[in-house]
Amino acid sequence: MTEIFSIIAQLIMFFFITLFPVNNISTPFIYKSLGKSNFFCIPVNILILLFIFLICSFFPINLRNVFFFIFVTYLLIFFYNFYKICNEILKKENLSLKFFFIAINLFLFFDLAYNLEIGWDGLAIWIFKTNNFYNGYSYFNLFEQEIAPEQYPHLGSYTWAFFWKNSLIEKEYFGRLFYQYIYVVSVFVIANSIKTFSKLKIIVTIFCLILLSQDYDNTLQGYQDYLLFSLLIFAGKLIQTITSRNNTNNLLLNNFFLLSVLIIPWIKNEGVFYSFFLIILFFLSKTTYLVKFIFSCLAILNIGLHAFIVKFIYKLDSLYQFSFNTILLLFKNFDISNLAIKISYIFLYLFHGFTKYPISILYLLGILYIVKYKKITYQNKFFFIFFLMQCLFIFGIYILSPADLVWHLQTSIKRLILQTSGFYLFISIWVVNKFGKKIFP
Amino acid sequence: MIAKKNRKINIYIFVFLIFTTNTHFFNDLYNLFYRYYDERMIRIYGNCGGISYGFIKKIKSNFLQFENKVIIINNDIFPSSLGLFPDLLVDKEKNNLILLNFTDLNKKNLIKYSVNIDDYKLIHNEDKCYFFRKK
Numbered sequence: 001m002t003e004i005f006s007i008i009a010q011l012i013m014f015f016f017i018t019l020f021p022v023n024n025i026s027t028p029f030i031y032k033s034l035g036k037s038n039f040f041c042i043p044v045n046i047l048i049l050l051f052i053f054l055i056c057s058f059f060p061i062n063l064r065n066v067f068f069f070i071f072v073t074y075l076l077i078f079f080y081n082f083y084k085i086c087n088e089i090l091k092k093e094n095l096s097l098k099f100f101f102i103a104i105n106l107f108l109f110f111d112l113a114y115n116l117e118i119g120w121d122g123l124a125i126w127i128f129k130t131n132n133f134y135n136g137y138s139y140f141n142l143f144e145q146e147i148a149p150e151q152y153p154h155l156g157s158y159t160w161a162f163f164w165k166n167s168l169i170e171k172e173y174f175g176r177l178f179y180q181y182i183y184v185v186s187v188f189v190i191a192n193s194i195k196t197f198s199k200l201k202i203i204v205t206i207f208c209l210i211l212l213s214q215d216y217d218n219t220l221q222g223y224q225d226y227l228l229f230s231l232l233i234f235a236g237k238l239i240q241t242i243t244s245r246n247n248t249n250n251l252l253l254n255n256f257f258l259l260s261v262l263i264i265p266w267i268k269n270e271g272v273f274y275s276f277f278l279i280i281l282f283f284l285s286k287t288t289y290l291v292k293f294i295f296s297c298l299a300i301l302n303i304g305l306h307a308f309i310v311k312f313i314y315k316l317d318s319l320y321q322f323s324f325n326t327i328l329l330l331f332k333n334f335d336i337s338n339l340a341i342k343i344s345y346i347f348l349y350l351f352h353g354f355t356k357y358p359i360s361i362l363y364l365l366g367i368l369y370i371v372k373y374k375k376i377t378y379q380n381k382f383f384f385i386f387f388l389m390q391c392l393f394i395f396g397i398y399i400l401s402p403a404d405l406v407w408h409l410q411t412s413i414k415r416l417i418l419q420t421s422g423f424y425l426f427i428s429i430w431v432v433n434k435f436g437k438k439i440f441p
Numbered sequence: 442m443i444a445k446k447n448r449k450i451n452i453y454i455f456v457f458l459i460f461t462t463n464t465h466f467f468n469d470l471y472n473l474f475y476r477y478y479d480e481r482m483i484r485i486y487g488n489c490g491g492i493s494y495g496f497i498k499k500i501k502s503n504f505l506q507f508e509n510k511v512i513i514i515n516n517d518i519f520p521s522s523l524g525l526f527p528d529l530l531v532d533k534e535k536n537n538l539i540l541l542n543f544t545d546l547n548k549k550n551l552i553k554y555s556v557n558i559d560d561y562k563l564i565h566n567e568d569k570c571y572f573f574r575k576k
Contacts (some may be wrong), residue, residue: 001474003473003478004470004473004474007473096453100456100457103457103460104460107466107469108464110464110469110470110473111465111466111469113473114465114468114473114481115485116478116481116482116485117485118524118525120520123492123521124520124521124526126525127524127525128523129526129528130527134527135528141481171478172525172527200452200453203453203456204452207459211463252472313560359571
């Protein structure tokens with residue numbers, strides 16, 4: 001019984017900690033530029049929280065002290081606006097959505113609490129990084145342990161350790177519950193982006209999205225892929241808002257987008273490439289050249305910092321699991337028939353990945369629609385270009401991979417498909433928003 | 442109007458019930474209520490077999506109360522069990538040795554792990570799992 005109450009308390013804590021600093025009471029001007037959506041304020045707060053975690057992870061600060069600092073700050077904001085915030089939470093507006101948000105979170109939390117299994121990578125890599133932070137050490141101590149691959153990023157593990165340490169009964173899985181929470185928030189963000197839908201249709205959409213993207217045997221067992229999935233959805237939503245009318249030069253929105261660009265490389269190695277892609281997309285927006293220049297410099301510095309620490313301070317052999325020597329060797333021994341076999345294998349496993357996570361079929365339909373009917377506009381071209389870059393990325397890494405191709409494809413391609421699938425859903429959302437009344441009367 | 446509202450409520454209840462069955466909500470709730478954390482962990486990771494969570498937990502609480510260093514060698518291919526115990530560290534001197542999934546403890550089998558079994562004293566054994574201490 002204690003455990004059940006602790007899980008409910010953990011959900012309340014997640015909700016509280018992601019309710020601030022951005023909301024319609026304490027920061028009404030930001031709320032306005034976020035399209036007056038409460039479900040869009042939570043992702044922005046998550047991005048701010050993860051950025052605080054990223055900075056703290058470089059210092060040996062006790063996780064309880066970090067929590068105390070954040071919690072007390074937010075508590076002060078809460079008590080300052082106590083009545084207004086309570087009224088806002090208890091408002092009848094969006095009641096069904098609020099109810100389902102709590103219910104879905106609890107269902108998934110209980111499911112995780114019973115199925116405690118941590119997947120292979122979770123046990124072999126991520127939990128050791130988590131233990132490092134749980135025991136009060138910093139990012140730099142990870143390089144002394146020689147247990148888990150040191151070149152892997154660490155922000156997901158820090159988040160896991162943070163909420164593990166700051167839970168009522170301090171069980172390991174309480175940290176992983178935050179991954180579930182972010183996942184549910186991201187699904188709500190997608191569903192709420194469909195403007196033509198009623199509340200009931202939104203709830204049915206949420207149900208379908210969870211059904212199509214959640215892999216109950218393998219979900220959130222310490223893997224970081226759902227974190228990337230959710231963060232890319234947040235970035236996608238920011239792109240959608242920035243590119244909509246009157247928001248192109250909104251510095252606040254651009255800064256939130258920058259936060260997502262800075263955070264993503266510290267979740268997983270693939271995040272480095274996604275971060276590059278997002279910056280390329282930012283260059284295509286109508287923002288001023290000065291902002292574009294500053295943002296791209298910051299993003300490159302951020303990626304460079306990771307590379308500098310791994311390659312020059314700790315002198316590890318491989319930066320992103322493969323070295324440039326192996327790539328040069330592959331070019332030297334270039335063989336067209338070998339390349340054709342590799343490409344056919346990649347197509348085969350791509351198809352397998354699509355069936356594993358059927359959510360990808362939803363965005364593929366959207367992409368097919370805009371390509372076939374030539375509906376690539378300013379709003380959806382960003383997602384389409386990201387899709388093309390992701391295709392190049394997938395084929396590139398598997399063609400250049402020094403590991404056994406079939407093993408590499410079997411173990412990773414479906415997760416690569418999942419990571420970005422939420423991001424491309426904005427194309428399907430664009431189609432539904434534009435022609436939704438014809439398709440879903 | 443009332444019929445339309447009722448239909449809407451019925452759909453909400455229907456979606457809610459599908460969610461509960463899809464996420465095994467009632468089964469999870471029942472299990473959380475009746476099975477403690479350690480019991481659930483043993484059901485997943487085994488007592489002696491695979492990751493052998495139960496055996497290591499037992500060794501930790503009975504024989505390693507004042508020490509936090511141990512070396513765990515698993516004869517089967519599994520990720521290290523050490524990750525599940527954040528307060529345990531790798532014993533580079535190999536004073537405390539846990540062997541998991543060893544059907545026979547012959548010397549040849551252990552040499553590949555740089556362990557000379559003659560240097561150790563058996564403290565506890567369950568099925569294919571052993572806990573040794575250096576003599």
